[in-house]
Amino acid sequence: MRFSLALNLLLKNMLLNFIIILQLCAVFAYGNVIVAINNDAYDCYNITAKFDEENTLLYMPQEPKLDTTWEYDRHPNNDNPQSAISRYGDRVESVKDYAVVYEDYSTRSYFYGTRTAEALRVQLKKGKWFSNQKSTDGIIDCVIIGDTSKFPIGSILDMECYKENISLREKFPVKFRIIGSIGEVAKVPTFSASSSEMTVDYIFEEYRSQKDSFIDTLFYRGARYQSRRDSEDLIIIFTEEIEGGYWDYCNDNSFVFLDDLSDEEVKSITQEMKNEANVATMASARNLSKKEATDKMLVYAPTSICFIVMGLAGILCVSLLNMINNKRAFKAYSISGMSFHQGMRIIFTYATMLILIAFTLFALLWVALIAAEILPWDSMAINSSNYLFLIGIAVIIYAVMGASSSTLLKKYIHNIKE
Amino acid sequence: MIELKNIHKYYDYKKPNQVEALKGIDLTINDGEMVAIMGASGAGKSTLLHIIGGLSRFESGQYLYNDKDISKYGDAKMCKFRNKQIGIVLQNFALIDEYSVLFNAMTPLFFAKSSIIDRHKRAVEALKTVGIDKLKHKSASSISGGEKQRCAIARAIVNNPAVILADEPTGQLDSKTAKSIIELFKTLNSTGITVIIVTHDHNVANECERIITIGDGMIIDNPM
Ligand SMILES: Nc1ncnc2c1ncn2[C@@H]1O[C@H](COP(=O)(O)OP(=O)(O)O)[C@@H](O)[C@H]1O
Ligand SMILES: [Mg+2]
Numbered sequence: 001m002r003f004s005l006a007l008n009l010l011l012k013n014m015l016l017n018f019i020i021i022l023q024l025c026a027v028f029a030y031g032n033v034i035v036a037i038n039n040d041a042y043d044c045y046n047i048t049a050k051f052d053e054e055n056t057l058l059y060m061p062q063e064p065k066l067d068t069t070w071e072y073d074r075h076p077n078n079d080n081p082q083s084a085i086s087r088y089g090d091r092v093e094s095v096k097d098y099a100v101v102y103e104d105y106s107t108r109s110y111f112y113g114t115r116t117a118e119a120l121r122v123q124l125k126k127g128k129w130f131s132n133q134k135s136t137d138g139i140i141d142c143v144i145i146g147d148t149s150k151f152p153i154g155s156i157l158d159m160e161c162y163k164e165n166i167s168l169r170e171k172f173p174v175k176f177r178i179i180g181s182i183g184e185v186a187k188v189p190t191f192s193a194s195s196s197e198m199t200v201d202y203i204f205e206e207y208r209s210q211k212d213s214f215i216d217t218l219f220y221r222g223a224r225y226q227s228r229r230d231s232e233d234l235i236i237i238f239t240e241e242i243e244g245g246y247w248d249y250c251n252d253n254s255f256v257f258l259d260d261l262s263d264e265e266v267k268s269i270t271q272e273m274k275n276e277a278n279v280a281t282m283a284s285a286r287n288l289s290k291k292e293a294t295d296k297m298l299v300y301a302p303t304s305i306c307f308i309v310m311g312l313a314g315i316l317c318v319s320l321l322n323m324i325n326n327k328r329a330f331k332a333y334s335i336s337g338m339s340f341h342q343g344m345r346i347i348f349t350y351a352t353m354l355i356l357i358a359f360t361l362f363a364l365l366w367v368a369l370i371a372a373e374i375l376p377w378d379s380m381a382i383n384s385s386n387y388l389f390l391i392g393i394a395v396i397i398y399a400v401m402g403a404s405s406s407t408l409l410k411k412y413i414h415n416i417k418e
Numbered sequence: 419m420i421e422l423k424n425i426h427k428y429y430d431y432k433k434p435n436q437v438e439a440l441k442g443i444d445l446t447i448n449d450g451e452m453v454a455i456m457g458a459s460g461a462g463k464s465t466l467l468h469i470i471g472g473l474s475r476f477e478s479g480q481y482l483y484n485d486k487d488i489s490k491y492g493d494a495k496m497c498k499f500r501n502k503q504i505g506i507v508l509q510n511f512a513l514i515d516e517y518s519v520l521f522n523a524m525t526p527l528f529f530a531k532s533s534i535i536d537r538h539k540r541a542v543e544a545l546k547t548v549g550i551d552k553l554k555h556k557s558a559s560s561i562s563g564g565e566k567q568r569c570a571i572a573r574a575i576v577n578n579p580a581v582i583l584a585d586e587p588t589g590q591l592d593s594k595t596a597k598s599i600i601e602l603f604k605t606l607n608s609t610g611i612t613v614i615i616v617t618h619d620h621n622v623a624n625e626c627e628r629i630i631t632i633g634d635g636m637i638i639d640n641p642m
Contacts, residue, residue: 339493
């Protein structure tokens, strides 16, 4: 009953319904772009949400030189970094990286300390993030950036890992188990850059597994490794328990966890560290990031609000017009024994049809925009908020159509005569 | 059997512009009767018919349909009652112009339990009964006034109701067509359907077994 009568409503005023569908489609598309830009703007802010912000310090003894991406200026008081930070022991965690070779593929691996790994909330496309539990079989759990059809979850990689300076070609064997994937585009916390105006965004670098040749852009401290192949098949590996040390790397930019100390102690340690490095609290870096993101989104706000309000107002108008157009149909149904609830069910089924058609059209449009590379990909991130947005818009459309239609439907039912 | 006891109906109840449309109606209509309701414009005829058809509610009194108290029914049950028991025919036909004659004739079946095939079969039967089954694929806007009213009657009888309520069914038709429509009602009545017709037209009323006259919301004349 519902379906045929709803379909009749859809087919009766094709032009009007087509206009609604186009309008819905435009709201879906524009809204999704904005949500994706918003996701990207707040991405780093959200990934770092689990850090104990006030008691985590960003300790940054080096800054990249302006004209290169892998050379750094050291802090003038920090020429002997090992001793400078080593007194704080396992409170200090830097992001260590290794070069790894797998068959013909060369790969970067990033090694996070347990507290960093615990606090980071990188969104995974598949699988899960590694836990603090050590695997009993000696295989190292890892999360990859890359194509999981090539490297499926659960697969084990036999690799060789370069120690220390890669040019020495000292290798040792390592086994990795892939337990998760970040997808093919990802923000990777490398913490290789820093700034006196530190935002958390500096901690991350963005990778696309297909396009960027990260071997060249990421290898820092001057060591460079020439891969035998082009970089398209590369994966980046995160792990927390790789054996072997890179102790001279621990003077790199580091997270310092002071969460069990009193405010006084935190203050004095901060003061002391400021003598040999740039220091910021996670809180200030996150706040700065948030402010930048908010400023960015504020630019879009007026047009977005106008567009969405106009879109919804249009949908409201066209839905009212449609109801007025269908006055006689609903009166005929009412004479025939349709109750108010049955009438509303027909209207909601009709709304669902509109939404589904609009959504299909939007999906096609979206795929086309991606194929034509028209969307501003570099500043977009698709995640669950996009789906939430679509569901939210659908709910609003139901509400708008439901509210406007129900008033008219009641009137029609109670006034059969005219 | 339809029994109305001391029915009072107000529009805009308890508002300053309140109108008392029915002022204590007592009326009994037996199964299989063909009754005309006459009266001046604004007398309350349509209001009465809507109450009998379960299209509107009333403020006080009692409505028994086959000894059941209809006024206690909720919205859904009332609509089911109308769908099952009552066929309604209006002066302006109340068809959906863009849809086919066949679709118009089958609308009540969408709100009753019936399959697509069943709907189709019964709508064609109803159109045969009213004599326009050849027009079934035409759109409702493209047929003549008399044919429209026949289509509306087909819709009214498609779910085999016990009662047909017609509110000035010949008001927009010429006298010859009007006569044929009344003949159709008489034929339906002869199959046992109760027919209640509101009309201005004495020629129409005189074809009925009983003429009830209403004035100012009250029954003026009701020969038994
Ligand atoms: N929807 C309505 N709202 C307010 N008053 C109404 C409404 N419908 C009818 N009335 C009033 O109720 C009275 C009876 O109307 P109605 O039953 O339509 O009369 P009839 O069909 O005999 O011409 C009239 O005074 C009319 O103005
Ligand atoms: Mg009337």
